Amino acid sequence: MISETASSELQVVYRRNQSHRRLFWALLFGLAFLFLASLLLGRYPAPGLISWERLNQDDLARLLVLNLRLPRLITALLLGMALSAGGVVFQMLFSNPLVEPGFLGVSQGASFGAAFCIVLLGSSAVVIQGSAAFFALLGLGMSYLLARRIRYGGWVLRLVLAGIAVSALFSAGLGILKYLADPLSQLPEITFWLLGGLASVTWPKLLSILPVVLVSLSVLFLLRWRLNVLALNEETAFSIGAAPQRERLLLLTAAVLPTAAVISVAGMVGWVGLIIPHISRRIFGSDTRYALPAAMLLGGMFTILCDDLARTLLAGEIPLGILTSLLGAGVFLILMISRGVKVER
Amino acid sequence: MSAPALMTFDQVAFGYNRASGPVLDNLNLSLKKGGVTAVLGPNGAGKTTLLLLALGWLKPWKGTIQLDGKRIQQISRRHLGQQIALIPQSEHIPFEYSVLEYVLLGRTPYLPPLGLPGEEDYEVAYEALERVGIAHISRQSMLALSGGEKQLVLAARALAQKPKLLLLDEPTSHLDLSNKVHLVELLQRLKLSGVTVLMTTHEPEIALAVSDQLVLMQKGRVVLTGETEAVATDQNLSQIYGVPIRVTSSEGRKQINWL
Numbered sequence A: 001m002i003s004e005t006a007s008s009e010l011q012v013v014y015r016r017n018q019s020h021r022r023l024f025w026a027l028l029f030g031l032a033f034l035f036l037a038s039l040l041l042g043r044y045p046a047p048g049l050i051s052w053e054r055l056n057q058d059d060l061a062r063l064l065v066l067n068l069r070l071p072r073l074i075t076a077l078l079l080g081m082a083l084s085a086g087g088v089v090f091q092m093l094f095s096n097p098l099v100e101p102g103f104l105g106v107s108q109g110a111s112f113g114a115a116f117c118i119v120l121l122g123s124s125a126v127v128i129q130g131s132a133a134f135f136a137l138l139g140l141g142m143s144y145l146l147a148r149r150i151r152y153g154g155w156v157l158r159l160v161l162a163g164i165a166v167s168a169l170f171s172a173g174l175g176i177l178k179y180l181a182d183p184l185s186q187l188p189e190i191t192f193w194l195l196g197g198l199a200s201v202t203w204p205k206l207l208s209i210l211p212v213v214l215v216s217l218s219v220l221f222l223l224r225w226r227l228n229v230l231a232l233n234e235e236t237a238f239s240i241g242a243a244p245q246r247e248r249l250l251l252l253t254a255a256v257l258p259t260a261a262v263i264s265v266a267g268m269v270g271w272v273g274l275i276i277p278h279i280s281r282r283i284f285g286s287d288t289r290y291a292l293p294a295a296m297l298l299g300g301m302f303t304i305l306c307d308d309l310a311r312t313l314l315a316g317e318i319p320l321g322i323l324t325s326l327l328g329a330g331v332f333l334i335l336m337i338s339r340g341v342k343v344e345r
Numbered sequence B: 001m002s003a004p005a006l007m008t009f010d011q012v013a014f015g016y017n018r019a020s021g022p023v024l025d026n027l028n029l030s031l032k033k034g035g036v037t038a039v040l041g042p043n044g045a046g047k048t049t050l051l052l053l054a055l056g057w058l059k060p061w062k063g064t065i066q067l068d069g070k071r072i073q074q075i076s077r078r079h080l081g082q083q084i085a086l087i088p089q090s091e092h093i094p095f096e097y098s099v100l101e102y103v104l105l106g107r108t109p110y111l112p113p114l115g116l117p118g119e120e121d122y123e124v125a126y127e128a129l130e131r132v133g134i135a136h137i138s139r140q141s142m143l144a145l146s147g148g149e150k151q152l153v154l155a156a157r158a159l160a161q162k163p164k165l166l167l168l169d170e171p172t173s174h175l176d177l178s179n180k181v182h183l184v185e186l187l188q189r190l191k192l193s194g195v196t197v198l199m200t201t202h203e204p205e206i207a208l209a210v211s212d213q214l215v216l217m218q219k220g221r222v223v224l225t226g227e228t229e230a231v232a233t234d235q236n237l238s239q240i241y242g243v244p245i246r247v248t249s250s251e252g253r254k255q256i257n258w259l
Helices: A004-040 A052-057 A059-093 A106-121 A125-149 A155-180 A186-195 A203-222 A224-230 A234-239 A244-266 A272-284 A288-312 A320-338 B047-055 B077-083 B099-110 B119-132 B147-160 B177-192 B204-210 B234-241
Strands: B005-014 B024-032 B036-040 B062-067 B084-087 B165-169 B196-201 B213-218 B221-227 B245-250 B253-258
Touching (some): A004 A059, A004 A272, A004 A288, A059 A203, A059 A224, A059 A244, A059 A272, A059 A288, A106 A125, A106 A155, A106 A244, A125 A155, A125 A203, A125 A244, A155 A186, A186 A320, A203 A224, A224 A244, A224 A288, A234 A244, A234 B047, A234 B084, A272 A288, A272 A320, A288 A320, B005 B047, B024 B047, B024 B196, B024 B213, B024 B221, B036 B204, B047 B084, B047 B196, B077 B084, B077 B099, B084 B147, B099 B147, B119 B147, B119 B177, B147 B165, B147 B177, B177 B196, B177 B204, B204 B253, B213 B234, B234 B245
Parallel strands (some): B036 B196, B036 B213, B084 B165, B165 B196
Antiparallel strands (some): B005 B024, B005 B062, B213 B221
C-alpha cells in the first residue's frame, strides 16, 4: 500500500499526463484541420480557398487538388514529422539540445549525394533518393568516427567539430559537382536542392519515400520510452536493462533514414529539426513519451504551414527552405530571449 | 562463511588496453547475500573498474563473475537490470525532467520491450523517493537540484529497480554532512531488508560505519579482504594510502585519524 501523500501527489502527476494526452489529441485534430484547409488553399482559380461547388464542377480543379496538392501536402507532412522526430532523437542520443540531423553531416551528405547522382548518374527519383540516403549515412558515420578520434575537448564539442568538418567536406564536394554540372540542365536541379521545395512532388516521388518514412517513424514512435533511457550515460542505460550500443544504432538509423528520404525529395529544409523539438519539450516536458509524438505533429503542422505560404503568398513559388529558416530562426530567437535554452555542461 | 554468496569473482583479470596490460589482475571476491562490502583504496586503484565489472558493463579478460551461480554475461539485459542497480558517482542530465520522471526510468527493466510505465511503476518510483527521503521534491526539475539532491535522486532510481545487488560508486562524494548521515542510515535499512551492497569509497569512516566486509585495493590488486573489524587496522590503512593513519574507537564507533 502506498501512503496518502503519495497517492495524492501521484494523482497530480496522472492528471498532468492526462492533460498532455488531451493536448496531443487536440494537436492531431488541429493538424487534420490544417491539412484539409491546405488542400483547398491555393492560387487556382483565384488566390485563396477553392469552393466545394467549384471542386465538383471543375475537372481541372479536381485534378489539381488530387494529383498536385494532395501528394505535395502529404510530403510536407512527412517532411516535418521526419525532421522533427530526427531532431528529437539526435538531441536525446547525443545528450545535447543543440544538435539536429544537419549538424552531423547528414544534410550536407544527402545534398552531396543528390548532386552526385544528378551530375554523374542521371536524375531518376529512386536513384537520387538512394544516393542521398547513402551519403547521409556516410556523413553521419564519418562524423561519429572522426569525433571518436579527435583528441581535444569533451564529447559534445568533438561531435560538433567533427560534424562541421564533415559537412564542410561535403559542401566542398558539392561545390566541385556544381562546377562540373551542365549549367542549363543539371545546375538548376542542384540549386533546387539547396533552397528546398516541394513544387516538383508527384505521386511516384511520394510513394518512393513513403515506406521508409512510415516504417522508421513507427519504429521511433514505438521506442519512444527507450529514447529517455538512451539519453543517459552508457553505463547507466546499461544498468537499467538497456543494450545501449545496439539500441542507439537502431534509433539513429531510424532517425537518419527518413531524414535522408525526405531531404532527397524536398532538398535542404533547415531549422525544422532544431526548433520543433524545443517547442515540443517546452509544451510537453522532456519525457519522450510525449515530446517525441508531439514533435512529429508540431513538425507536420509547421512544414504544412510554411509550404502553404511558399505556394500561395506570391504568384511565383517561394523556396520552402527559405521560409522554414526565416520562421524557424525567428521563433528560435524568441525562445532564446524569452526563457533561455537550458544547456548544462 | 555462513551466508551463501550472491556474487563471486573468480580469478578475474581486466584491462582497458591490451598494450598497457591489465588494470585488475587475479581478483577473487565473494559478496555474501545481504552483506555490505566496501572497497577502499587510493585514486587509481581500480575501484570503479571493479564496480563496472560487477555490473556486467565491462567483460573480464580472464576468469568469471557469477551472479547466483550464473555467469553475468549469460543473463539477459532485462533480467540483469532487475537484479543489479548502479548509483553512479555523477550523471550528466541534459534535459529538464522532473525528479519523479527521472526515477521512473529505473522501472525500465520491468517493462516489456515496447511497454510504457503504468500506475504501479509510478507508485514504486514514488516509494523509492520516500525511502530516500526526498519525496517532497518529486515534481521539481532535475536541473534545479543541488549536487546532493541529484545524488539522492540517482539512489532513488536505483531503488526503483528493486535490485538484489546495489552498486554504489563513491556515493558520498557530493553529499554534505547531513546527507551523508541519511545515506548511511539508508544503507543500514537496505541491509536489513536483505539487499546486498557493493560500494567504493574514498572515505574510510563511511566504510567503517556501514560495511561488514572490507576490500583494500592498491594498484589493481586486492591487497586484503575480510571482515571490516579485522581488516581496518592502523597498519593496513597506512600501507595502502601511504600515509600514517590511526584507527581509534570511541563509544563503539571507529574513527579515522591522521597526522
